Amino acid sequence: MKTLTALFATTLLATAGLAQADDFGPDKAMQLLKAGTIQPFETLNAAAQAKHPGSTIHETELEEEYGRYIYQVELRDAQGVKWDVHLDAANGQVLKDHQDD
Numbered sequence: 001m002k003t004l005t006a007l008f009a010t011t012l013l014a015t016a017g018l019a020q021a022d023d024f025g026p027d028k029a030m031q032l033l034k035a036g037t038i039q040p041f042e043t044l045n046a047a048a049q050a051k052h053p054g055s056t057i058h059e060t061e062l063e064e065e066y067g068r069y070i071y072q073v074e075l076r077d078a079q080g081v082k083w084d085v086h087l088d089a090a091n092g093q094v095l096k097d098h099q100d101d
Helices: 002-009 026-034 041-050
Strands: 021-023 056-065 068-076 082-088 094-099
Touching: 041 056, 041 068, 041 082
Parallel strands: none
Antiparallel strands: 021 056, 056 068, 068 082, 082 094
């Protein structure tokens, strides 16, 4: 329950303009987690934070894009810089890591 609370205590944002992207709510996300389709959210959050040590998570989102589950994490590093990290939710691989304006 702590995982679910931590995940959805942050705002799940809809990403406008992404073709073929579907956002998932808490029920679907938990279903995918229980089925072993995606990694635990703590594992994915840790992978994102490893890219920016000392960072804090501000928002998360789980989407399906072109048949792949993508976990998006918005971070702020120790200097206050905002980062967007996208991970493959199935294996935790970092797909994108860029500074957000």
